[in-house]
Amino acid sequence: MKVLETRVFQGPNIWAHFPVIQLSVDLGALEDWPTGRMPSFVDRLLAAVPSLAEHGCSYRAPGGFVRRLREGDGTWLGHVLEHVTLELQNLAGSDVTFGKTRAIAPERPGVYHVAFEYGEARCGEQAARLAQRLLLNILPPEVQAELPRGAVEPELDFPAELEEFIKLVQRRAFGPSTLSLVRAAEARDIPWIRLNDYSLVQFGHGQFQKRIQATVTSETRHIAVQIASDKEETNKILADLGLPVPRQRLVREVEEAVKAAERLGYPVVVKPLDANHGRGVSINLGDADAVRAAFKQAREHARSVLIENFITGFDHRMLVVNGELIAVAKRVPGHVVGDGVHTIAQLVELVNQDPNRGIGHEKILTRLEIDFQAERLMASAGYTLETVLDAGQVFYLRSTGNLSTGGTAIDVTDAVHPDNREMAVRAVKAIGLDVAGVDFLTPDVTRSYREVGGGICEINAAPGFRMHVAPTEGTPRDVAGPVLDMLFPPGTPARIPIAAVTGTNGKTTTARMLAHIHKMIGKTVGLSTTDGVYIDGRRAVEGDMTGPQAAQMVLRDPTVDTAVLETARGGLLRAGLGYRRANVSACLNVSEDHLGLRGVQTVEQLAEVKRIVIEVASDAAFLNADDPLCLKMADHTRAKAIWYVTMNPAHGLVREHIRAGGGAVVLEEGINGHMITLYQGGAQMPLLWTHLIPATLEGKAVHNAQNAMFAAGMAYVMGVRLDDIRHGLRTFDTSFFQAPGRMNVFDEHPFKVIVDYGHNPAAVQAMVQLSDRLDVKGRRVVVLAVPGDRRDVDVANVAKSAAGHFDHYICRRDDNPRGRAPTEIPELLRAHLLEAGVAPDTVEVIADEPSAVDRALRLGQPGDLLLLFTDQITRTWKQVTKYRPDGSPAPAFSEGPVPMPGALTTTRPDPIDLAEGEVLIRDERGVRLARESDD
Numbered sequence: 001m002k003v004l005e006t007r008v009f010q011g012p013n014i015w016a017h018f019p020v021i022q023l024s025v026d027l028g029a030l031e032d033w034p035t036g037r038m039p040s041f042v043d044r045l046l047a048a049v050p051s052l053a054e055h056g057c058s059y060r061a062p063g064g065f066v067r068r069l070r071e072g073d074g075t076w077l078g079h080v081l082e083h084v085t086l087e088l089q090n091l092a093g094s095d096v097t098f099g100k101t102r103a104i105a106p107e108r109p110g111v112y113h114v115a116f117e118y119g120e121a122r123c124g125e126q127a128a129r130l131a132q133r134l135l136l137n138i139l140p141p142e143v144q145a146e147l148p149r150g151a152v153e154p155e156l157d158f159p160a161e162l163e164e165f166i167k168l169v170q171r172r173a174f175g176p177s178t179l180s181l182v183r184a185a186e187a188r189d190i191p192w193i194r195l196n197d198y199s200l201v202q203f204g205h206g207q208f209q210k211r212i213q214a215t216v217t218s219e220t221r222h223i224a225v226q227i228a229s230d231k232e233e234t235n236k237i238l239a240d241l242g243l244p245v246p247r248q249r250l251v252r253e254v255e256e257a258v259k260a261a262e263r264l265g266y267p268v269v270v271k272p273l274d275a276n277h278g279r280g281v282s283i284n285l286g287d288a289d290a291v292r293a294a295f296k297q298a299r300e301h302a303r304s305v306l307i308e309n310f311i312t313g314f315d316h317r318m319l320v321v322n323g324e325l326i327a328v329a330k331r332v333p334g335h336v337v338g339d340g341v342h343t344i345a346q347l348v349e350l351v352n353q354d355p356n357r358g359i360g361h362e363k364i365l366t367r368l369e370i371d372f373q374a375e376r377l378m379a380s381a382g383y384t385l386e387t388v389l390d391a392g393q394v395f396y397l398r399s400t401g402n403l404s405t406g407g408t409a410i411d412v413t414d415a416v417h418p419d420n421r422e423m424a425v426r427a428v429k430a431i432g433l434d435v436a437g438v439d440f441l442t443p444d445v446t447r448s449y450r451e452v453g454g455g456i457c458e459i460n461a462a463p464g465f466r467m468h469v470a471p472t473e474g475t476p477r478d479v480a481g482p483v484l485d486m487l488f489p490p491g492t493p494a495r496i497p498i499a500a501v502t503g504t505n506g507k508t509t510t511a512r513m514l515a516h517i518h519k520m521i522g523k524t525v526g527l528s529t530t531d532g533v534y535i536d537g538r539r540a541v542e543g544d545m546t547g548p549q550a551a552q553m554v555l556r557d558p559t560v561d562t563a564v565l566e567t568a569r570g571g572l573l574r575a576g577l578g579y580r581r582a583n584v585s586a587c588l589n590v591s592e593d594h595l596g597l598r599g600v601q602t603v604e605q606l607a608e609v610k611r612i613v614i615e616v617a618s619d620a621a622f623l624n625a626d627d628p629l630c631l632k633m634a635d636h637t638r639a640k641a642i643w644y645v646t647m648n649p650a651h652g653l654v655r656e657h658i659r660a661g662g663g664a665v666v667l668e669e670g671i672n673g674h675m676i677t678l679y680q681g682g683a684q685m686p687l688l689w690t691h692l693i694p695a696t697l698e699g700k701a702v703h704n705a706q707n708a709m710f711a712a713g714m715a716y717v718m719g720v721r722l723d724d725i726r727h728g729l730r731t732f733d734t735s736f737f738q739a740p741g742r743m744n745v746f747d748e749h750p751f752k753v754i755v756d757y758g759h760n761p762a763a764v765q766a767m768v769q770l771s772d773r774l775d776v777k778g779r780r781v782v783v784l785a786v787p788g789d790r791r792d793v794d795v796a797n798v799a800k801s802a803a804g805h806f807d808h809y810i811c812r813r814d815d816n817p818r819g820r821a822p823t824e825i826p827e828l829l830r831a832h833l834l835e836a837g838v839a840p841d842t843v844e845v846i847a848d849e850p851s852a853v854d855r856a857l858r859l860g861q862p863g864d865l866l867l868l869f870t871d872q873i874t875r876t877w878k879q880v881t882k883y884r885p886d887g888s889p890a891p892a893f894s895e896g897p898v899p900m901p902g903a904l905t906t907t908r909p910d911p912i913d914l915a916e917g918e919v920l921i922r923d924e925r926g927v928r929l930a931r932e933s934d935d
Contacts, residue, residue, distance in 0.1 A: 001077060001132055001151075002026045004111070008121045009576030010548045012616050014609060015115045016098055017580070021124045023114040024104065025078050029146040031110030033139075036074030042066070044138040045080070048158055052087050076101075077135060078112035084131035085116050085124070091162065092127075092169035094119030104599070123169045130165055134158055175199060176466040177215050177480075184480035190494040191580060193552060203487060206496035206526065206560035210487040214462045215435050217487060224432035228461040229274050231306055234431060243427055244455045248308030257295045258288045260307040267310040269457075270294035272302030276460070278398075282373065284310050290380070297372055311455040313441040316412070318424040319463055319479055320436050322486040325421045327468040327477040328445065329409040333398035334368045338389020344378070345370070345385040348397070373398055409467035411474025412445055419448035427456055435483055437463025496555075497718050498563045498579065502613040503588030503624075504606075505763045506707045509695070509734070509742045510588060511566040513711035516738070517720060517728030523562040526554030530568070530757075531740055531873070535560060547571025548578020555579060562718075567613050569606065573598040577612060584714045585617035585639070588707070590629040593760035596791050603629065611636055620663065620717045622710055625654050643717070645709050647702070658682075665713040667706075673699055676709050678716055687712055688726050694733035700773040701743060703766040704734065741873035743767070746880050751778065751864035753857075753880050758869050759787055761797035768805050771867055778863030779807040783852050784829050785869055788818030795825065799832030806867070808859060809833055809843045812852035814871040823847045850879060857883045 005024040013020055035042055046052060046066070055065035065083055068075045082099040089096050098117040105111075118124025136147070137156040144152050174182060178199040185192050185203050193202045199214045211218040216225065227233050231248075238245045249260035250273065261268045270291060271281040280301035282294035291307070298305045315331045336347035352367045370385065374397040378384060381395070389395055398407060420440070428436040442454030449455075468477045488494050501511045508530050515527040519537060527534040528550035533541040535557055541550070546568035554563045567577065590607040600606050607629040614621045617639035624630040625644035631653070634642050643663035644654045654664050664679045667690070678685040691699035693708050708729050715725050734743040741757035752774075758764045764784075771780055784802055786795045802809065811826035811833070826845045833843050846852040853876055856866050870876040 001030055001081070001136060002028060003128075003132070006125060006128075007574065008118075008125070010552075011577040011579055012581075012612050013572065013576035014612065015100060016117070017616065018098070019118055019121070019576070020098065020115050021118050021121070021128065023081075023128060025081065025112050025114050027077055027110040027112070028148075030077050030139075030143070033143050034073045034076050035069045035080065036072050038074075038140050038143065039070070040140050041138055041143075042069045042074075045069075045084075045135075048134060048138060049084060049087055049091075051091065052083060055083055055087070057083070076112070078114050080135060081128070081131055082114050082116050084134065085114075085128045088127040088131055088162070088165065089119060089124065089169070092123070092166040092173075094123070094169065094173060120169070120172045123165075123172050126165060126168060130161055133161075172197060174201075175214065175464075176469060177464050178212070180465050180469050180480035181212055181215070181483060184478070184484045187481075188484055188488070188494075190484065190488060191555075193556060195556075202556060203484070204494035205498075205555040206563065207524070207558060208488075208493050208496060209556070209558055212483075212487075215465065215483070216462045217434060217483065219434050219487065220461070221432050221434075225461040228431050228433060228436065228459045231271070231273055231458050234459050235308075237430055238427055238456055238459075241426065241430055243423060243430070244449050244453070246308040246311050246455045246457065248306050251295075251305050251307055252303065254292050254295045257305060257307055258291050261285070261288070261291045264307060264309045269306075269308050269310050270298050271306050271308075272298045273304040273306055275301035276462075282376070290376075293376065311441045311453075311457070313443045313454050314445070316440045316442065316445050317409075317463065317467060318416075318420075318438040318440055319465075319468060320424055320428040320433075320438065321479070321482040322434055323425060323429060324482070325416070325424050326413075326482050327411070327479050328413045328416050329467040329471055329474075330412050330445065331467065332408045332410065332472075333396045334407050335394055335396045335398070336368075336389070338391055338393035338395065340388065340391040343386050343388055344383060344395065347389070368397060370397070408472035411468070411471040411477065413475070413477060415446045417446055417448045419450060420445060420454075423449060423456075427459060431459050431461075433459070433461055434486065435463065436460060495583075496561050496563055497584075498555075498565060498582040499714050499718065500565050500567050500577075500582035500585040500613045500617070501588070501710070501714075502567045502569075502586070502610045504591045504593050504610075504760065505758075505766065506588045506703060506710075507566050507568070509704060509739055510586065510707040510710045511564050512739050512742075513695070513708060513729065513732050514714055515564040516732045517711060517715045517725055518562045518564070518718075520728045520731065521720060521724045524559050526557055526560035526563045527566075528554050528564075529566045544568075544570075548575045551578040569594055569600070569609055570598075572609050572612055573600070577616065579616075581616040581618050582613070583617070583619045584622065584717050585613045585620075585637075586622035586645075586710050586714055587611070587614050587624065587630050587633055588710055589624050589627045589762070591760065591762040592794060592797070593762070594790070595794070597789060607632070614639075620714075622665075622713055624706075625651055625664075641717070643713050645706070645713060647706060663713070663717070665709040667709065674705065676705070676712060678713060678722075680716075685722060687722060688729055693729045694731075695729075695739075695743075697743075697745070697770070697774070701734075701770050702773075703770075704743065736873075736877045740877070741870070743770070744873075744877060746877075748881075749857075749860060749883065749885070750862035751860040751866060752776075753860075753866045753868065755868045755870055755873070755876055755880060757871075757873060759785070759871075760790070761794060761801050764798050764869065765801040767867060767869070768801055771865060772805060774865060776863065776865040778861055778865070779859075780805065780865045780867070781808045781810070781856050781859050782806040782867045783810045783812060783856050783869055785812045785814060785849070785871065786825055786829065787814055787871075788816070788820035788825055792828065795828045796832045799829050800836055803833050803836035803838050807842060809838060810852045810856055811843065811845050812849050813847050815849060850875070853879050854883075860885075 003023050004026055007022045009020045053066055054062045057065035057068050079101040082101045086096055086099050096117040096119055100115045102113050136152045182192055190203050191205055195202055201212050203210050232250045235245050235248055247264055251257045251260050266286050267284045269283045280298040285291050285294055295305055317329045319327045348368045424438040427438055437460035439457040443452050465479050468479045499514055501507045511529050515525045518525045524536045528545045530544050530546055532539040533545045533550050533553050546566045548571055551565050587610055592603050611633045614633045614637045617637055620641045620643050621637040621639040622643045623633055625646040641663055644657055645665045646654045647667045649666050649668050658664050658679045661681050666677050668675045668677045674690045676687040690696050690705040695704040712725050736744040744755040746753040756767050758767050786798050811829040813825040826847050830843050830845050846855050860866055
């Protein structure tokens with residue numbers, strides 16, 4: 001059983017709309033050993049993990065999985081690995097249930113995809129490793145003999161390994177407080193992102209985000225936390241307000257502690273100045289020796305130690321949120337109850353067998369431990385671990401009632417006296433905290449402290465919620481909800497609008513167009529695309545940023561108020577979507593590209609991958625009605641509305657959709673050209689002639705007209721006015737600085753140069769069709785290439801798309817051949833061009849990209865058109881712009897940060913002749929973009 005590959009999906013993915021881990025597992029010889037052939041294996045499995053008996057599996061009832069294990073041939077070990085991995089996570093406190101196991105392909109027998117839900121990624125991976133080790137260890141000897149040497153561990157102490165795994169999960173999983181806040185956020189449809197390996201969490205997206213760390217919020221004042229952390233300062237502030245607090249002294253030396261205790265009068269309490277969770281606290285100390293021992297224990301947690309007089313009463317935690325008392329729990333220290341038979345040590349073991357007790361925060365209660373405090377209390381009572389307590393006798397192993405040391409909690413929220421409520425709220429306001437826990441000792445919380453006494457021991461700036469969410473006795477309280485309502489009062493936004501764009505071709509241009517439209521109306525746009533992440537028009541990170549990491553980068557930025565996320569196949573297959581849903585999603589088209597990679601063999605499978613983006617749309621899904629694979633996605637979206645985009649004004653389905661009041665973007669034919677028209681609710685809204693959109697090169701670049709249609713429709717659904725959409729489209733072009741590598745035109749040579757990143761048959765065909773439409777007086781020259789990881793058939797289709805449309809062909813390869821021989825791709829292109837009837841003397845092989853581009857430039861004559869399909873966009877653009885046929889020096893070219901479309905300035909007057917009322921719009925490099933009238 002060998003794990004070939006592990007993929008961790010962060011969000012919606014090909015398996016589910018929540019985080020999943022996918023293992024590619026080769027069973028090898030174990031393919032011949034389903035569980036039905038190994039009855040002893042099933043028995044040993046259930047002995048090791050008894051709770052597997054509760055799994056329903058496909059029978060959807062407890063015991064269903066065991067039935068699958070035993071019936072007939074049983075099931076294969078990939079499926080068993082799935083269930084065991086899930087159950088190990090459940091045993092560690094992660095509530096996960098989803099799993100699927102599927103054979104990868106008929107031609108690969110014994111190789112499976114095993115997918116399972118996880119709570120925390122590294123813990124999910126560790127659970128799978130432990131499950132794999134367990135399964136191999138409990139195989140029958142005759143089966144183990146068929147496995148490679150070293151595959152089975154000779155001595156696997158599974159119970160010990162399981163306990164270590166549970167500890168790992170507890171270290172990495174959210175604690176009960178953080179988890180309750182996350183669940184409260186989910187109940188309110190507030191998105192969240194974990195920001196580190198601990199309890200730092202972002203709620204909300206972009207400019208609406210708030211953060212929490214445990215129960216400290218982004219609204220918690222630092223000075224208030226500092227005061228609460230200083231128990232001496234807290235005591236003074238509360239005492240000055242007349243609130244009940246014990247008298248105390250701060251000491252740093254052991255004999256100073258003894259003197260302070262004698263001045264205060266015994267009994268006393270000794271505790272660290274700034275520790276938490278009851279660490280180092282000793283109470284009810286009656287003599288100097290006890291104080292000395294307690295001082296030593298306290299000094300392990302803080303340099304300074306507090307001595308205070310002991311207040312008699314029960315320990316209560318009073319939780320105050322946003323100036324209101326939310327919950328009160330009576331805390332009972334960890335204890336055992338004698339039965340006249342068992343020793344204290346045995347009673348502790350019996351208590352720890354309670355299924356509600358676990359390691360750390362694994363369960364609602366924590367296991368009891370025999371430590372310094374327990375030993376001190378036993379010594380004070382004259383007991384040892386071998387002492388047998390009388391029946392019914394209660395013995396406390398802790399001085400404090402903290403749940404983290406084995407205490408229990410009883411909810412008493414409804415019984416608290418109004419004076420005590422008012423006291424807790426006043427104390428928290430005095431410190432200045434938004435969320436705080438008041439530790440209050442009183443003989444009877446149902447009676448006023450003015451009558452029966454009592455005192456505030458301390459104020460906690462990060463109070464635990466576990467005792468309130470899951471009390472040992474009494475009513476559980478929703479304490480996380482009020483915190484979320486404080487951070488996001490009802491009616492206030494937590495999400496920024498998200499637009500997600502996918503497809504085989506055009507998604508980069510469409511995303512840039514849409515981002516430009518939003519920027520033109522003053523939005524701070526976060527854009528993730530193939531050449532980087534842009535925040536408000538500036539590139540923050542360079543590189544292909546079309547995956548989940550880039551999406552989260554945008555959604556985490558506190559300045560962003562609108563997100564436009566280009567979403568590519570690679571990121572979806574590698575790590576999922578990275579966010580739970582988008583407001584508007586679009587799939588522009590699906591055609592052959594990247595097939596044969598990451599398990600996607602057919603264009604239909606590719607469509608299923610891209611469909612994820614459509615599935616998570618909430619407001620509207622935009623689909624290319626001219627693409628059958630896109631049309632089929634309409635059955636899989638939960639969006640409130642489906643919008644169809646078509647270049648065919650007579651499209652029957654779209655017309656029917658419009659008559660029913662649905663939304664559509666249609667390219668209508670008119671006497672002046674083609675008009676982009678929006679339909680919604682029976683209304684017809686003409687938007688813009690395509691020849692007025694610079695990116696269409698006067699309407700000749702039909703594929704960019706379609707991109708503009710998608711961008712316009714998405715912007716409209718996102719609330720942008722039609723006039724603003726028109727302005728956005730009229731001020732967006734495909735210059736290198738607005739859309740690098742997307743039909744960049746350079747007209748300052750005697751010949752025209754177009755630089756494009758097209759790297760699949762459909763993209764090449766679109767550019768070839770544009771070349772045919774352009775009025776070219778001279779020759780047409782093309783530089784062709786295909787990435788090395790594409791199939792031979794893709795290379796052939798690229799060649800066929802170009803064949804017959806150019807006068808000269810130069811075949812090259814990318815810098816990275818991706819496993820191909822140095823000249824393999826260009827030679828294949830040449831062979832297919834010749835096969836398609838291209839004359840041999842018009843085809844050259846120049847493998848190196850710069851050399852191929854240089855050759856094309858030197859071939860250029862006045863009136864020619866050079867179409868350069870390029871991989872290194874910036875390098876090629878620099879080469880084109882610096883080229884001088886006469887050898888004269890070229891102007892300087894900067895390879896610095898590229899601005900996002902929309903970084904515009906307006907200038908007036910301008911040396912170019914302008915009509916009255918016109919201004920000239922330039923980008924920040926001074927490149928003219930368009931003329932606009934003041935109207």
